[in-house]
Amino acid sequence: MRQLKVAVIGCGNVAPVHLAAATTNPSAQLIAVCDTKEERAKKASQKYGAPYYTDYNEVLALKPDLIHVCTPHHRHAEITIAAANKGIHTLTEKPMAVTLHDADRMIQAARDQNVTLGVIFQNRYNLSSLAVKEAVTSGALGKVLGGRLFVTWLRDDEYYSKSDWKGTWDMEGGGVLIDQAIHTMDLMQWIMGPIDSLEGSIRNRTHDIIHVEDVAEATVFFKNGAIGSLYACNFYSYDADVFLEVHGENGVARLEKDKAVIRIKGLPEKVVYAEGDREVIGKSYWGVSHKIQIDEFYADVLANRPVKIDGVVGRKALEFVRAIYYSGTHDGELVQFPFAEPKGFTPPSLTRR
Ligand SMILES: NC(=O)c1ccc[n+]([C@@H]2O[C@H](COP(=O)([O-])OP(=O)(O)OC[C@H]3O[C@@H](n4cnc5c(N)ncnc54)[C@H](O)[C@@H]3O)[C@@H](O)[C@H]2O)c1
Structure with missing residues (x-):
């Protein structure tokens, strides 16, 4: 079975639900975690068994198939577009961006580079x-x-x-x-x-x-x-x-x-x-469905199918x-x-x- 090489960018509050999904899905191999705050990246690295980085550009240089973007909102567009320009698929947390202009740039970059852009709305x-x-x-x-x-x-x-x-x-x-x-x-x-x-x-x-x-x-x-x-x-x-x-x-x-x-x-x-x-992963007020959306995203990317929440x-x-x-x-x-x-x-x- 082909495995997706995945990386998680941003290791704060929401990251554990992404990391748990990435490390329990047999179609994925977690190859890197990244946070500008080194101690957070290091902690995630120790817990989930992947090398850590503090600059997402170094992660993109590893050529993962797909990244999860779990950073503050204003970074979603920048990181997603940088990934698309390297032919890397992105699953970003909500909201996809801070402005509609940034959202449009993300959509266009994914189209131009023929990569998949997904947005988490697990509920x-x-x-x-x-x-x-x-x-x-x-x-x-x-x-x-x-x-x-x-x-x-x-x-x-x-x-x-x-x-x-x-x-x-x-x-x-x-x-x-x-x-x-x-x-x-x-x-x-x-x-x-x-x-x-x-x-x-x-x-x-x-x-x-x-x-x-x-x-x-x-x-x-x-x-x-x-x-x-x-x-x-x-x-x-x-x-x-x-x-x-x-x-x-x-x-x-x-x-x-x-x-x-x-x-x-x-x-x-x-x-x-x-x-x-x-099974419930993550805080209950975030709902129960992160893993379901992430698993489906991986399956769609592997099958080269459109995703539901693009x-x-x-x-x-x-x-x-x-x-x-x-x-x-x-x-x-x-x-x-x-x-x-x-x-x-x-x-x-x-x-x-
Ligand atoms: N879907 C949900 O139910 C749900 C729940 C919580 C948070 N979220 C979303 O998840 C995202 C993150 O929220 P959070 O609560 O985890 O925030 P957080 O502040 O706890 O974590 C964000 C992390 O990103 C890091 N970071 C900032 N800039 C970075 C960069 N350029 N490269 C790498 N790392 C960087 C920060 O150091 C921080 O550790 C937001 O979009 C938020 O809305 C979604």
Whole structure:
């Protein structure tokens, strides 16, 4: 069996789920780990048994078949494009980039070099998410009328003080939307269908040490006529269960954290859990499906097949986020999709108010 030579760039919080998948999949051989912080790279090297590097260019020079990008958001584009230019496939963590311009450069580089670009949105693989999607696409829910999304978590000043890149426009690319809510926003637009337009607002209500949004609201108009409501904040008193509900003419399909509840007129209520009997790797609030997406990515690359969540698909969630940033800093202006993000658009610094 042909084995993919893989490397993991960035050995912080999320890296263990990638490293665990890379070292347990028989189709992959981990040939390098890399972090600019040497002690992190060294620790990962000792635990997962691959040499370590502190410069990703040295890793690319080893000619891996594929790299996992687990770095801060502003590095995703640079590393992915450098890899593509050397003929190396990339699986990058969400969000694929900080701006749509960078996302487009990544997509173009992968196309030009004929390599695969995948973006992690592991929650699409949860059995609960799939059940809600199926309730819509099968027609069981009937015409989709509306939807609502709530992500109300807690990321306080202490959380931000521990990171050298979070809570910034240039490195994280924002706050609660681009980091925490993006997963559920991805599910909302995947399940409810393409977005036609939206109006949004963003504020920093509680944080002194960051100048990005800690709360966002939006009214989302879908092409199928449904209207969605979004509320996300990271100053709630705890990490409340993520909530996404789709309302159709025949009933409702709802995700509550890792459980789907589907109620359709005339049918018994259906409950589906995210993991089924799958093995859980990584923190539970990240979901259970990283390994499933990574295994599928390896299999698709080996078979030279398109991947489900490629750059174009991964870009949609970023477009959703960036459109709210634009509307939220332009008096709630209605933003039409596709969102023609002005080149160089960066929201202004948001002080607490
Ligand atoms: N899918 C999920 O559920 C999930 C969960 C957590 C984090 N993430 C994503 O994973 C990515 C990393 O997040 P994290 O929480 O692990 O961050 P982190 O800060 O804990 O780790 C990032 C690591 O990258 C290293 N790094 C920075 N620049 C580098 C470079 N040029 N080359 C090599 N290493 C470099 C840093 O030193 C750090 O150790 C982000 O995109 C984040 O949004 C996804």
